[in-house]
Amino acid sequence: MDAGDRRPLRLYPLPGHLHHDGPGLTADVSQGAALAGHAPRPAGGLLGSPAFVHSTVLRRGYAIWHLSEHYLLLHRRLRAGLPRGCLRGPAGACSISYAAGGWRSMMASMSGKPLRVAMLGPYPRDPDRIGGGVEAVTAVLAREMARRPDVELHILSGLTGLRETRVEQRRRMTLYWLPRRRFARATFHWREVLDLRRLLRKIRPDVVHAHGTGVYAGAALTAPFPAVITVHGIVYREARIAMGLKDRLGWELDALYERWVLRRARHIIAISPYVEQEFGGWTRARLYRVENPIPDAYFEIAGEGEPGRILFAGRVIPRKDPITAIRAAALLRERFPEVSLRIAGETEAEPAYARRVRALVDELGLGDAVHFLGQLDEEALLREYAACSLVLLTSVQETAPVVIEQAMAAGRPVVATAVGGVNGLLTHEVTGLLAPAGDAAAVADALARLLSSPAERARLAQEARRQALQRFKASAVVEQTLAVYREVMTLYHGE
Numbered sequence: 001m002d003a004g005d006r007r008p009l010r011l012y013p014l015p016g017h018l019h020h021d022g023p024g025l026t027a028d029v030s031q032g033a034a035l036a037g038h039a040p041r042p043a044g045g046l047l048g049s050p051a052f053v054h055s056t057v058l059r060r061g062y063a064i065w066h067l068s069e070h071y072l073l074l075h076r077r078l079r080a081g082l083p084r085g086c087l088r089g090p091a092g093a094c095s096i097s098y099a100a101g102g103w104r105s106m107m108a109s110m111s112g113k114p115l116r117v118a119m120l121g122p123y124p125r126d127p128d129r130i131g132g133g134v135e136a137v138t139a140v141l142a143r144e145m146a147r148r149p150d151v152e153l154h155i156l157s158g159l160t161g162l163r164e165t166r167v168e169q170r171r172r173m174t175l176y177w178l179p180r181r182r183f184a185r186a187t188f189h190w191r192e193v194l195d196l197r198r199l200l201r202k203i204r205p206d207v208v209h210a211h212g213t214g215v216y217a218g219a220a221l222t223a224p225f226p227a228v229i230t231v232h233g234i235v236y237r238e239a240r241i242a243m244g245l246k247d248r249l250g251w252e253l254d255a256l257y258e259r260w261v262l263r264r265a266r267h268i269i270a271i272s273p274y275v276e277q278e279f280g281g282w283t284r285a286r287l288y289r290v291e292n293p294i295p296d297a298y299f300e301i302a303g304e305g306e307p308g309r310i311l312f313a314g315r316v317i318p319r320k321d322p323i324t325a326i327r328a329a330a331l332l333r334e335r336f337p338e339v340s341l342r343i344a345g346e347t348e349a350e351p352a353y354a355r356r357v358r359a360l361v362d363e364l365g366l367g368d369a370v371h372f373l374g375q376l377d378e379e380a381l382l383r384e385y386a387a388c389s390l391v392l393l394t395s396v397q398e399t400a401p402v403v404i405e406q407a408m409a410a411g412r413p414v415v416a417t418a419v420g421g422v423n424g425l426l427t428h429e430v431t432g433l434l435a436p437a438g439d440a441a442a443v444a445d446a447l448a449r450l451l452s453s454p455a456e457r458a459r460l461a462q463e464a465r466r467q468a469l470q471r472f473k474a475s476a477v478v479e480q481t482l483a484v485y486r487e488v489m490t491l492y493h494g495e
Contacts, residue, residue: 114152115485117145118203120196120220121211121230123157123175128377131346132315133292133402134232137271138211140293144478146172151482154203156196158215165199185253189215197223207485213258221264226492228267228288228484231275233399234420241319241397243353267488269481272400274421286491288484292402293477297382298409299469304458305389305412308338308451312392313381313403315345316354316372323360324394324417327440328447330364336451339369341392344384346375385410389457390450396437398422404432408468413460415446431464 121138122131130136138155145151153173159166162179169175176199181191196219200208208227210220213235220227235258239251262268262283269290270276276287310329314320322343329341347354361370376384385391391407393416400421407414408425414432416422426432433450435442450457 114150115482116152116154116203116206117485118154118156118200118205118208118225119145119211120156120208120216123155125159125177126377127170128379129375130378130381131375133400134211136402137230137232137292140295140474141478141481142173143171143295144293144474145482148478154205156199156216158192165195184215185250188253188257189218193219193222200225207489209481209485213261214254217261217265218257221261226485226489227265228269228488229261229265229285230269230271230290231279231399232271234275234278234397237278237397237420238319243318243350267484267491269484272421272424274399274424288487290477290480290484291471292400292405293474294402294405294409294468294472295378295474297378298385298406299465299473301382301386301410301412303386304454304461306387307389307454308336308340309388310339310341310390310392310447311344311384311388311407311412312341312394313344313384313406314393314395314401315349316343316347316357317350318353319395319397320345321394321396321417321438322357324438324440324443325392326357326360326364326366326370328392328394328443329369330366331440331444332447332451333366333369335448339447339451341366341370342373342384342388343370344373344376344381347372385412388412390415390447392443392447393417393422394437394443395419395422400425405468405472408464409472411461411465413450413457413464415443415450417443426464430460431467432460 119138119142122134123138123142124130124135127139127143130139138157142153142155145153155173155175157175157177158180159177160180162177164179166177167174168177178192178195178199181187181189184192192215196216200219200223205225208220208223208225209230210216210227211230212232213229217229220229235251236255239248239255242248242251259282262279262285265283265285268275268279268283268285268287270279270287271290271292273289276289280287312322312325314322316322325341325343329339332339347357358372361367373380373384385406389412391403391412391414393401393403393414395401395417396419398420401416404414404416404422404425408431414426416426416432416434417437418428418434419437422434426434428434433446435446450460
């Protein structure tokens with residue numbers, strides 16, 4: 001298309017916000033765009049293009065896009081230090097890419113063709129039995145995205161015991177189960193990365209979303225597609241908690257891999273301010289704040305629960321420190337004999353530690369007060385949240401614990417240790433109570449304070465749920481995630 005070509009453009013309703021800030025176009029890329037028809041493809045790259053979008057007129061929800069020659073305006077904006085392929089208006093919102101690849105990504109998103117997403121990460125084999133916080137996040141995101149007609153979802157996840165890749169259709173999504181390789185940590189996952197990359201080339205996604213800073217991130221960052229990484233944990237800090245030489249060595253290898261991922265990543269989703277604080281100086285990636293999604297069922301829990309019933313929803317591992325929770329329960333029983341502590345989490349990951357925890361229960365004579373429930377399915381976990389009056393978390397390291405977000409959504413007051421990203425979720429004496437890590441007496445005092453004051457429990461629970469509605473609703477988190485995908489695609493093709 002040359003500068004004299006003035007064929008009319010087809011007009012579509014604009015799905016998002018478009019505003020005119022004087023000369024030039026500014027469009028919020030997170031809300032999409034509405035251009036289709038005869039889109040110009042610059043022949044000489046961004047600076048070599050004689051025609052680009054200059055201004056817009058809004059009328060009855062439609063955008064009229066004008067093509068004209070304004071090379072000097074474009075040149076001034078680029079000289080101002082803007083990223084190649086991305087223009088910014090006075091408000092600073094990233095606008096639509098004008099490079100050749102940027103036009104392709106725009107046209108794909110506007111042609112009515114679903115956005116093809118490849119999500120890489122831990123995923124529950126049984127959707128009703130969630131094995132940890134990361135699985136909880138990927139399961140909720142996948143379920144919400146699969147409901148959307150504008151998304152074609154592919155899930156890639158590793159599974160122990162497989163010899164070859166298995167493909168499964170489930171709820172409008174395609175799942176690919178890949179075999180987990182032996183000695184993967186020692187070889188920096190090179191075979192697993194190759195398996196994932198081969199599969200990605202067959203899927204040919206519009207965008208790749210990897211969860212964690214391990215093998216899934218390694219595959220996403222070395223595949224030839226736009227990619228974004230969600231950081232779920234601070235591995236180098238968790239490595240310091242590992243028990244035993246073998247476990248510590250494995251965690252140290254993971255920490256080395258984490259550093260490589262952070263150096264290579266261009267786009268990172270931070271699920272809490274803690275991620276930004278920890279890694280902001282380690283990476284030059286763009287950071288996007290998107291918190292964890294919580295299913296609607298948690299927001300529907302009513303009532304105040306059974307007095308004295310405390311839920312500890314977490315795995316029985318050193319990082320979660322259930323020992324401090326049990327010692328606090330022993331102190332609490334002296335003042336509140338009716339107290340019961342219910343530990344909902346698997347005990348198989350570190351069996352030696354789990355035996356030590358059970359032995360402590362016997363030693364303190366708490367066999368009738370501390371109950372090990374094992375890993376619960378989603379329905380059983382919801383029943384536990386509905387029945388409890390308090391939620392307890394005594395971890396020594398956390399990034400953005402899903403259990404706190406679930407409790408806030410369920411309207412259950414939380415007592416937690418002030419570690420890592422917990423401070424980004426709870427505000428002391430506003431949405432919960434905080435205590436020092438490892439201090440059983442302080443934890444017991446916080447629990448006693450809430451057990452003796454139903455009014456304070458109700459106040460904390462009400463504010464926690466109000467904030468949860470603003471921050472963790474699954475549908476809103478999915479919209480934010482899709483907005484990140486659009487920006488990642490635009491910048492990738494613009495570069």
